[in-house]
Amino acid sequence: MTSATATQTPTTGATAAKAGRRPLTAGRVVLYVFVTLTALVWLFPVVWAVLSSFRDYNYTSVHGYASLGGFTIQNYVHAWEQGEFTRHFLNSLIITVPAVLLTLFLASCVAFVVARYSFRFNLILLGLFTAANLLPQQALLIPLFRAYRSIPLPLWMSDSGQLLDSYWGLILVNVAFQTGFCTFVLSNYMKALPHEMYEAARVDGASVPVQFFRITLPLCRPALAALATLQVTWIYNEFYWATVLMQSGDKFPITSSLSNLRGQFFTDYNLLSAGSILVAIPVLIVFFLLQKQFVAGLTLGSTKG
Amino acid sequence: MSDLPTVPAAPAEPAAPSRRSGGRVRVSGTDRIFLAVMVIIPTVLVVAWVWLPAIASVILSFARWSGVGGLDTIQWIGTENYKNVFTNYPPFAPALRHNVLWLLFLFVLPTLFGIFLAVLLDRELRGTRFYQTAFFLPVVLSLALIGFIWQLIYSRDQGLLNAVLHTQIDWYGDSKWNLWAVLVAAGWKHAGYIMLLYLAGLKGVDPSLREAAAVDGASQVRTFFSVVLPVMRPINIIVIVVTVIESLRAFDIVWVINKGTNGLELIGTLVTSNVVGEASRIGFGSALATIMLAISLVFIVIFLSTVMRGERR
Numbered sequence: 001m002t003s004a005t006a007t008q009t010p011t012t013g014a015t016a017a018k019a020g021r022r023p024l025t026a027g028r029v030v031l032y033v034f035v036t037l038t039a040l041v042w043l044f045p046v047v048w049a050v051l052s053s054f055r056d057y058n059y060t061s062v063h064g065y066a067s068l069g070g071f072t073i074q075n076y077v078h079a080w081e082q083g084e085f086t087r088h089f090l091n092s093l094i095i096t097v098p099a100v101l102l103t104l105f106l107a108s109c110v111a112f113v114v115a116r117y118s119f120r121f122n123l124i125l126l127g128l129f130t131a132a133n134l135l136p137q138q139a140l141l142i143p144l145f146r147a148y149r150s151i152p153l154p155l156w157m158s159d160s161g162q163l164l165d166s167y168w169g170l171i172l173v174n175v176a177f178q179t180g181f182c183t184f185v186l187s188n189y190m191k192a193l194p195h196e197m198y199e200a201a202r203v204d205g206a207s208v209p210v211q212f213f214r215i216t217l218p219l220c221r222p223a224l225a226a227l228a229t230l231q232v233t234w235i236y237n238e239f240y241w242a243t244v245l246m247q248s249g250d251k252f253p254i255t256s257s258l259s260n261l262r263g264q265f266f267t268d269y270n271l272l273s274a275g276s277i278l279v280a281i282p283v284l285i286v287f288f289l290l291q292k293q294f295v296a297g298l299t300l301g302s303t304k305g
Numbered sequence: 306m307s308d309l310p311t312v313p314a315a316p317a318e319p320a321a322p323s324r325r326s327g328g329r330v331r332v333s334g335t336d337r338i339f340l341a342v343m344v345i346i347p348t349v350l351v352v353a354w355v356w357l358p359a360i361a362s363v364i365l366s367f368a369r370w371s372g373v374g375g376l377d378t379i380q381w382i383g384t385e386n387y388k389n390v391f392t393n394y395p396p397f398a399p400a401l402r403h404n405v406l407w408l409l410f411l412f413v414l415p416t417l418f419g420i421f422l423a424v425l426l427d428r429e430l431r432g433t434r435f436y437q438t439a440f441f442l443p444v445v446l447s448l449a450l451i452g453f454i455w456q457l458i459y460s461r462d463q464g465l466l467n468a469v470l471h472t473q474i475d476w477y478g479d480s481k482w483n484l485w486a487v488l489v490a491a492g493w494k495h496a497g498y499i500m501l502l503y504l505a506g507l508k509g510v511d512p513s514l515r516e517a518a519a520v521d522g523a524s525q526v527r528t529f530f531s532v533v534l535p536v537m538r539p540i541n542i543i544v545i546v547v548t549v550i551e552s553l554r555a556f557d558i559v560w561v562i563n564k565g566t567n568g569l570e571l572i573g574t575l576v577t578s579n580v581v582g583e584a585s586r587i588g589f590g591s592a593l594a595t596i597m598l599a600i601s602l603v604f605i606v607i608f609l610s611t612v613m614r615g616e617r618r
C-alpha cells in the first residue's frame with residue numbers, strides 16, 4: 001500500500017464528483033499512471049500466453065522470445081489433436097449444461113419456498129444450503145468416493161457400471177455443491193419482488209405452481225441469467241471432483257484433463273500456451289460477452305441490498 | 306435489491322407453510338404437496354451429497370479401514386488416527402504451515418491490494434471499464450489453468466522470469482521457491498476477485514455519508530477509514546471468510562503442478578492422496594478431512610451469522 005498517498009487528491013471528493021469531471025491534478029495523474037501500470041501487469045500473463053501460442057517452437061528456441069518471426073497457428077492444430085480437445089470439450093458440455101440447469105431449477109424451488117412462506121425451518125434450511133457451498137470438498141471426499149464406488153448404475157447410464165467414473169455422478173455432485181449459493185442469491189432476490197403481484201394472484205386463485213412458474217420465474221430472469229453465467233464458468237472450471245471421481249482419462253472434462261496434458265506438452269511451451277488458450281476460450285467468451293452478468297451474479301451473493 | 310418486503314419469519318407456526326403473518330391464507334392440499342416436493346428433493350440431494358458425507362468423515366476418522374470390504378470390516382480405534390496425524394506423519398506439519406502461509410499471503414497481499422484497487426476504481430476514473438476488465442480477467446480462469454499459464458513465466462529453461470533475472474531456477478520445482486511462485490499466481494486471481502466484491506460494496510455506500518465527512522473537512526483517507534470502512538462491515542467479513550475458505554480449499558493449482566509434493570503439500574492434497582492413491586487409508590484420511598471440516602465450520606458460522614442477520618427481523 002505504498003502509493004496510498006497517490007489517492008489523496010487535493011480537491012474534496014464529493015463536490016468535485018458532483019461536478020462530473022474532476023480537474024486533472026498531479027495526484028490524479030499519479031493515480032492514472034499507477035492504475036494503468038497495474039492493469040497492464042495484470043493482463044500480462046494472458047497476453048504472454050497468447051503471444052507464445054502463435055510462435056513456432058523451433059524458432060523461439062533458437063532466437064528467444066524477444067524476436068520477430070516464426071509466427072504460426074500450427075500449435076493450435078497440434079494442441080487440439082494431441083490433447084484430444086474434441087472429446088474433452090464435449091465432456092465439459094455434457095457435464096456443465098445439465099448441471100447448471102438442474103442447479104438453477106432446484107435452487108429456484110427452495111428459494112421460492114423460503115422467500116414466500118414462513119415456516120419454522122426457513123433459516124435452518126437456508127443455512128443448510130448456503131453452508132454446503134462453503135465446505136471444503138476434501139472434507140467430503142472419502143465417504144463420497146467410497147459410496148460412489150458401491151452404488152451401481154445400469155450400463156446404459158454409465159459404462160463403468162457404478163456412480164464412480166460416470167457423468168451422472170459428476171453432474172450430481174456439482175449440483176449438490178452449487179445449489180447452495182444459488183438458493184441464497186435467489187431467495188434474497190425473490191424476497192425483494194413486489195408483494196402486490198402475489199396478492200393479486202392469490203385473489204385470482206392462482207395455485208402454487210402457477211405462482212412459481214408464471215410469476216416468480218419470469219420475474220427472476222435477471223438473477224437467473226446472472227447466476228447461469230456464473231455457474232457455467234464455475235462448473236466448467238471445476239477441477240476437484242472431476243479429478244477424483246472420474247477414473248478413465250477419456251471422460252475427463254477439459255479443465256481436469258489439464259493434468260494429463262501437462263506431460264504431453266511438457267517440452268514445448270508454445271504448444272502448452274496454445275492448449276491453455278484453447279481451454280480458456282469458453283470462459284473468455286463469457287468474460288467478454290457476459291461480463292456484466294458474471295459480475296452481477298458474483299456480487300448478488302455478497303451485497304444483498 | 307434492498308430488503309424491502311422481507312417475509313417476517315413468523316415464529317412457531319406449524320411446519321406446513323399454511324399461514325402468512327398478514328392475512329391468513331390457506332394453502333390448498335395440492336399446493337401443500339407441491340411446496341413440500343419443491344423443498345424436499347433439493348434438500349435430500351444436498352444432505353445426501355454434502356452433509357452425510359461430512360458427518361461420515363467425522364465418524365470414519367475414529368476407524369481403521371482399507372475401504373475394500375463391507376462396513377463390518379471397520380475397526381474402531383478411537384483417536385489413534387489423530388495421534389498419528391500430529392506425531393507420526395511428516396507431511397502434516399509442512400502442509401499445515403503451507404495452508405497458514407497461503408492464508409497470510411492471500412490476506413496481506415492480494416486481499417488488501419484488491420481492496421485498495423477497488424477504492425481507487427471507485428473514484429470516477431475515466432476508463433474504469435478497462436481497468437476493471439484487466440483486474441477481472443484472471444477471475445474467470447480456473448486455478449488449474451492459471452497454473453499452466455504461469456508455467457510459461459516460471460519454467461526453468463524457457464520461462465520469462467529466468468530470462469529476465471538471468472537465473473536458472475525451476476520456480477515450480479525447487480521447494481525453496483515453488484510455494485511462493487504458486488502464491489503469486491493464485492494471488493493474481495484472488496486480488497481481482499476481492500476487487501470485484503469490494504467495488505460492488507463501495508458502490509452501495511450512501512454518497513451522502515462521504516459528503517458529510519467532506520463538509521466536516523475530513524481527508525479522503527480519513528473518510529475511508531472512519532466512515533466507509535465501518536459501513537462496509539458485512540462486506541469486510543465476507544472478504545475475510547472468502548479468503549480463509551479459499552486458502553483452506555486450495556488444491557487445483559498445486560495438483561496440476563506436482564500433486565502437492567516437494568514443497569507444495571497442503572492439507573487438501575494430503576486427504577486426496579490418502580484416498581485416491583495406491584494405499585487407501587480411509588480412517589487416517591478422514592482424520593485429516595475432519596480437521597479441515599472443523600476449521601472451515603468456524604468460518605462458515607461467522608459467514609452465515611453475518612449474511613443472515615437481515616433475515617431475523
